[in-house]
Amino acid sequence: MLEVSNLACSRGDHRLFSGLNFNLHPGQIMQVQGANGSGKTSLLRTLCGFLMPDVGDIVWNGQKISELAEEYHDEVLYLGHLNAIKDELSGLENLCISAGIAGIELGEKEALTALRRMGLRGREMLPTKVLSQGQRRRVALARLLVSDAKLWILDEPLTALDVAAVALIQELIVAHLARQGMVVFTTHQPLHVAGMEMRILALS
Amino acid sequence: MKKSGMLDLLVLVIRRDLVLAMRRRADVLTTLIFFVMVVSLFPIGVGPEMDMLRKMAAGVLWVAALLASMLSLGRLFSADYLDGTLEQMMLAPQSLSMLVLGKMAAHWMSSGLPLVLMAPVLGLQYDMSMRSLGVLMVSLLLGTPVLSMMGAIGAALTLGLRGGGVLLSLLVLPLCIPVLIFGTGAVEAASSGLNFASHLSLLGALLVLAMVFTPWVTAQALRISME
Numbered sequence: 001m002l003e004v005s006n007l008a009c010s011r012g013d014h015r016l017f018s019g020l021n022f023n024l025h026p027g028q029i030m031q032v033q034g035a036n037g038s039g040k041t042s043l044l045r046t047l048c049g050f051l052m053p054d055v056g057d058i059v060w061n062g063q064k065i066s067e068l069a070e071e072y073h074d075e076v077l078y079l080g081h082l083n084a085i086k087d088e089l090s091g092l093e094n095l096c097i098s099a100g101i102a103g104i105e106l107g108e109k110e111a112l113t114a115l116r117r118m119g120l121r122g123r124e125m126l127p128t129k130v131l132s133q134g135q136r137r138r139v140a141l142a143r144l145l146v147s148d149a150k151l152w153i154l155d156e157p158l159t160a161l162d163v164a165a166v167a168l169i170q171e172l173i174v175a176h177l178a179r180q181g182m183v184v185f186t187t188h189q190p191l192h193v194a195g196m197e198m199r200i201l202a203l204s
Numbered sequence: 205m206k207k208s209g210m211l212d213l214l215v216l217v218i219r220r221d222l223v224l225a226m227r228r229r230a231d232v233l234t235t236l237i238f239f240v241m242v243v244s245l246f247p248i249g250v251g252p253e254m255d256m257l258r259k260m261a262a263g264v265l266w267v268a269a270l271l272a273s274m275l276s277l278g279r280l281f282s283a284d285y286l287d288g289t290l291e292q293m294m295l296a297p298q299s300l301s302m303l304v305l306g307k308m309a310a311h312w313m314s315s316g317l318p319l320v321l322m323a324p325v326l327g328l329q330y331d332m333s334m335r336s337l338g339v340l341m342v343s344l345l346l347g348t349p350v351l352s353m354m355g356a357i358g359a360a361l362t363l364g365l366r367g368g369g370v371l372l373s374l375l376v377l378p379l380c381i382p383v384l385i386f387g388t389g390a391v392e393a394a395s396s397g398l399n400f401a402s403h404l405s406l407l408g409a410l411l412v413l414a415m416v417f418t419p420w421v422t423a424q425a426l427r428i429s430m431e
Contacts, residue, residue: 048295050430052240082288088227088284098289100216103297 001025002047002182005054009042016042017203020056023153026150026180029173029196031187034203040186041081043203044155047184060151074103077149079157083140087129091115091139094128099146106146114145119159119165133160141165144172152176154185166191213298217306218313223238224283225314231276235315239272243326254331260324261330262340266384269319269344270351274376276315277355278362278369280307281337281426285363294430300423307352308356308419317349332395339404343387346407353418354379360425383410 001023008018016039021143024030032040045051047058049065049072058065065072085094092111099106115124128136137160144152152173158166169194173183177196185191208216225232246264247257284290293303323344324337332340358376362368390403 048291050291050294052431070297070299073295076295078291078295080288080291082286082291082402084288084292086224086283086287086289088224093223097216097220098292100208101289101292101296101303103208103213105212 001061003057003059005057005059007046007058008042008054009039009051010054010196011039012044013114014015015054018055020201022199023197023203024151024182024184026182027177027190027196028199029177029183029185029193030184030199031191031200032201033186038203040203041155044078044153044184044186045080045152049073068109075150076153077102077143077147077151078153078155079140079143080155081159083136085128085136085139088126088127090127091120091131091142092124094139095142095146098140098143102143102147102149104146110146111142114142115139116134117145118142134162134165137161138165141169144169144176150181152181152183152185154183156186156188158187158189158191170194196198210298210302213296214259214302214309216308217303218310221307221310221314232314232318233281235272235276236318239268239276239319240322240326242268242271246328247329257330258332258395261327261332261336262388262395264330265323265340265342266347266388266391267328269323269348270377270380270384272319273348273351273355274313274373276311277352277359277372280311280356280359281363282359285429290426292428294427300426301419302427304356304422305415305419306359307428308353308422311356312349312352314351315387316344320344320348336391336395339400340391342404343390343407346404346411347383347387350383350407350410350414351380353414353422354383356422357418357425360422363426363429384409386410 003023007020009016032043034040042051048052060068060072073187084098092115095111095115096106112124118141120135120138123131123135128139141157159167173193174196176183243265250256281290284293295302296303307427320341327337327340355376358372361375362372365371386403386406390400393400393403
């Protein structure tokens with residue numbers, strides 16, 4: 001369970017948000033809403049532990065995330081604005097390496113299956129620099145298929161994706177929630193999760 | 205799916221960085237060509253006086269190696285920072301220091317090791333004896349990893365800064381002076397027939413110290429740069 005209490009965060013002298021409280025239980029999904037510059041990405045990065053909050057605590061299963069460190073990292077999957085894929089490497093190599101960094105030893109077969117499910121059949125071996133923006137995003141999103149993290153933190157996961165890929169991501173999120181996973185995400189596009197209550201956190 | 209351990213991760217990072225270096229061969233060659241050019245230009249500029257060349261050989265080779273290894277430092281973390289891989293590395297379930305150690309090792313293999321292998325060939329231009337050439341190689345073998353590791357601290361601190369390259373050299377070069385002193389000291393001792401073991405032992409000690417402390421310091425610096 002993720003508990004956030006009295007969280008405040010600022011960039012430079014500008015206070016983005018303060019007094020933020022919420023809990024996220026297994027099987028719950030939460031959308032962070034707000035205008036551009038309202039601190040959505042900063043909130044997600046704070047939840048990952050990249051940014052130190054000014055005040056407040058982020059507690060995972062009863063322990064502060066700053067104390068858990070690597071143990072907490074094992075439970076988190078973060079997908080940011082940047083795809084974290086290398087142009088020089090193929091989709092297959094990229095997926096195996098990012099899974100490896102996340103601590104999962106991935107066989108070639110599993111990686112190929114994941115990439116094909118993401119609609120990249122026939123392009124697994126191409127260097128990602130020849131892929132389109134949406135296809136590169138799909139390579140990055142293939143990590144969702146091979147990860148066993150409990151908490152997904154997704155920053156604008158739907159950018160550059162077509163309708164079919166958006167549907168696939170919705171499917172993956174539903175499956176993850178059904179496995180008692182948790183999702184925190186931001187998006188400016190509509191994302192429908194069937195049969196789940198979508199919690200909204202509005203930043204102003 | 206199976207969980208990977210600390211050593212698997214180290215090997216993975218080294219292999220990844222080496223594959224990337226092989227696919228961007230121009231970067232690796234830049235360092236090596238710079239080293240070869242600087243060392244080869246000196247005899248042309250100074251003139252073919254054997255005595256003088258022999259005397260300055262150790263200094264020229266070491267300074268050129270030092271400057272050449274600075275060249276590629278800026279790229280050590282910047283590519284991973286710009287494409288978001290560094291964020292993923294910070295979320296790795298293993299210590300960030302371990303990943304940093306892997307990146308340092310790969311950086312040395314792609315930029316330091318070629319210099320070590322090339323140095324004896326270039327040393328011939330300075331009429332160095334076989335004994336001096338041997339000591340030169342050993343001193344570079346012990347010293348260049350220290351340069352990569354010290355440089356990584358600077359690279360992490362200047363990450364994402366505009367004009368970080370100049371700042372990086374200003375930060376790192378003074379820290380590298382002990383390596384330069386003991387490295388050239390060893391070669392000069394060998395060429396004048398003195399005992400060079402003490403210099404090499406001190407270089408080895410610096411290497412061990414750097415291996416223990418620099419990955420941790422670099423990891424902290426990266427955390428600060430990512431904020």
